[in-house]
Amino acid sequence: MIRYHDVNGGLRQKYTASFRLDDLGLLRGYGIFDYFLVRQGVPMFWDDYADRFYRSARLLGLEVPIAPEELRQRIARLLEANRERNTAIRLLLTGGYADDSYTPAEPNLAIMQHPMPSVAPERYEEGIKLMLYRHLREVPEVKSTNYLTGIHIRELLKQAGAPEVLYHDGRLVSESARSNFFIVTAEGVLVTPAEQVLHGVTRKHVLELAQQAGIRTEVRDLTLDELPRAAEAFLTSTIKGVLPVVQIDELRIGEGRPGPVSRRLRELWQNHVADYIARHQPFKR
Amino acid sequence: MIRYHDVNGGLRQKYTASFRLDDLGLLRGYGIFDYFLVRQGVPMFWDDYADRFYRSARLLGLEVPIAPEELRQRIARLLEANRERNTAIRLLLTGGYADDSYTPAEPNLAIMQHPMPSVAPERYEEGIKLMLYRHLREVPEVKSTNYLTGIHIRELLKQAGAPEVLYHDGRLVSESARSNFFIVTAEGVLVTPAEQVLHGVTRKHVLELAQQAGIRTEVRDLTLDELPRAAEAFLTSTIKGVLPVVQIDELRIGEGRPGPVSRRLRELWQNHVADYIARHQPFKR
Numbered sequence: 001m002i003r004y005h006d007v008n009g010g011l012r013q014k015y016t017a018s019f020r021l022d023d024l025g026l027l028r029g030y031g032i033f034d035y036f037l038v039r040q041g042v043p044m045f046w047d048d049y050a051d052r053f054y055r056s057a058r059l060l061g062l063e064v065p066i067a068p069e070e071l072r073q074r075i076a077r078l079l080e081a082n083r084e085r086n087t088a089i090r091l092l093l094t095g096g097y098a099d100d101s102y103t104p105a106e107p108n109l110a111i112m113q114h115p116m117p118s119v120a121p122e123r124y125e126e127g128i129k130l131m132l133y134r135h136l137r138e139v140p141e142v143k144s145t146n147y148l149t150g151i152h153i154r155e156l157l158k159q160a161g162a163p164e165v166l167y168h169d170g171r172l173v174s175e176s177a178r179s180n181f182f183i184v185t186a187e188g189v190l191v192t193p194a195e196q197v198l199h200g201v202t203r204k205h206v207l208e209l210a211q212q213a214g215i216r217t218e219v220r221d222l223t224l225d226e227l228p229r230a231a232e233a234f235l236t237s238t239i240k241g242v243l244p245v246v247q248i249d250e251l252r253i254g255e256g257r258p259g260p261v262s263r264r265l266r267e268l269w270q271n272h273v274a275d276y277i278a279r280h281q282p283f284k285r
Numbered sequence: 286m287i288r289y290h291d292v293n294g295g296l297r298q299k300y301t302a303s304f305r306l307d308d309l310g311l312l313r314g315y316g317i318f319d320y321f322l323v324r325q326g327v328p329m330f331w332d333d334y335a336d337r338f339y340r341s342a343r344l345l346g347l348e349v350p351i352a353p354e355e356l357r358q359r360i361a362r363l364l365e366a367n368r369e370r371n372t373a374i375r376l377l378l379t380g381g382y383a384d385d386s387y388t389p390a391e392p393n394l395a396i397m398q399h400p401m402p403s404v405a406p407e408r409y410e411e412g413i414k415l416m417l418y419r420h421l422r423e424v425p426e427v428k429s430t431n432y433l434t435g436i437h438i439r440e441l442l443k444q445a446g447a448p449e450v451l452y453h454d455g456r457l458v459s460e461s462a463r464s465n466f467f468i469v470t471a472e473g474v475l476v477t478p479a480e481q482v483l484h485g486v487t488r489k490h491v492l493e494l495a496q497q498a499g500i501r502t503e504v505r506d507l508t509l510d511e512l513p514r515a516a517e518a519f520l521t522s523t524i525k526g527v528l529p530v531v532q533i534d535e536l537r538i539g540e541g542r543p544g545p546v547s548r549r550l551r552e553l554w555q556n557h558v559a560d561y562i563a564r565h566q567p568f569k570r
Contacts, residue, residue, distance in 0.1 A: 028433075138420075
C-alpha cells in the first residue's frame, strides 16, 4: 500500500500531498518530471534517470534544489515508508510559486510513488497499431509535463483502434507521446530517429544491446517514406520495454505480427533488466 | 487584501488553496483557464470570457462541472469574501485526479483572485519591441495552461530587449504568447491573423470598435513579408488593452513610435471599458 509522497522534502499522506494553486506547473504547464521502475527494491537504471532529470531541469532554466545524492536519500526514505519493493517513482519539478503567475521562482520538487504498471501480455504477443499524427513535441529533448496534444487526441486514437500515436512533421517520423520509435529495415538495420525526440533510457539501452548482439544500428533521420519498406517496428519506454508495432494507420508492418528482431531485443532487454537487479542494491539511507 | 480562492466550490485560504499532486493539470499540463479583470466591482465582458472558458473545456473534452450561472455565483461569493473592487479573476479547469496519471477524470475547478495587474505607462507612450520566434501554440484556439515555449524563451527575450514574442511558422505570423497581434497597413487597413490563434476577447472588441470608427479591417492570413510594409503594429490582451509595437527584431515599424491608428484604438478601447462599467452591475449572489 502506497501511503506517502514526498513534497519538498517532507513525507505527506498521499491524499493530502499537494502543490498550491499558484504553482507554475499547474498554472502554466511549466515543469519537468521523470519516472522509473523499482524492482525487488532496486531503482532501475538510476544513474540514467537522474542524469536526464537534472538535464531536463537545466534546459528549462530550473534548478533542482538538492544534489543527486540527497535526491537518492529522499527516494530511499520514501520507499522505506511505503514498503513496496516493486513499484514506480515519479520525480516532479515545477517553476514554483510565482508572484506574477508567469516567471519561474524557487522550484517545487515532489517525489511520488505509484503502483508497478503493467502492460497486457497479448500486446507483446500480437503487437500494436499506431496512429500517425502531425505534431512536434515542444522542446522535445526535455521530459516536460506538457502532454496537451497527446491527451487531446485520445478520442482519435480510440476511433483508430490505436493504443499509441506516432508523431511526424510531414516528412520525418519522431516518436510516440510516451515512447521512442524504432524500425528494422528490410536489410536488418535497426533505425531510430536522432533529433527532436526524447532521449529515452530504454532507447539507449536497447541500442547498446543491439550493437552487442551484432545488429547494425543507425540513429538518424527517419522519413515517413521508409515506413512501407520496414520489416519490423517497435516502441521502447520505461513501462513498455520493447513493444512490437504491427500496423501504422492502414499500413501493415512486415507480416503483421511481431518480427524476430523485435522478439530478440525484447528478450535481451528482459535479461538486461534481470542482470541489473542482480548487480545492484536497494537504495540505503 | 486577497485572502481566498475557491477550490471546487469551497472557499480556501489563499496560502493553503491547492490541488493534489495527481492532478492532470500538474502532472500532464492538461488544463484550461481564463482570466478577466474586475473594475469597480464589475467583471468585465463576462459573457465573452464565460463563453470562451466553456468552449476551451469542450475542445479538450473536459466538462465544466457547473453551469455558467452557478460559476457566476461562485465568483460573486469570492469577490464578496475578498472585498476588492479592482482585481482580476482566474478560472482554472484541469483534467482532474487521474488513477493512471494520464486519462482525464472528473475535472478540478478553481477560481483564483489576483491583484489588478498594471502595465508601465511608458510602454504605451514609447511602444514595445517584439522578438520573432518560430512556434505554433498547441491546439491554439484553446486557452490551455501550456506556456512551455513562452516561458522557456524568457532569456532569449531578455537578451533581445523584447518584452514579448511574436510567433510565426516560417511564413505566417500568428500571435504573441499572451496577446493577439495586429498591423495597420500603409493603406490604413487593420489586419489580424484569422487562424491558429487564440480568439482574444480584447481582439474581438477592438475589431468591432475599429469597424464602428470606419477603419477597414481584415481578419486573414498575415505573412512575415507584410511586416516591413506595416505602418503600425500593436498587441491586444486583457491586461495590455491596446499596446503599440514599434520594433520587431531589427525592423522598425513605421516611425518607430506609436502611430495614430493605434492611439485612436487605444482611446476607443478605454472609452469602451468605461462605458461597459457604467452599463453593468457588480455580480450579485
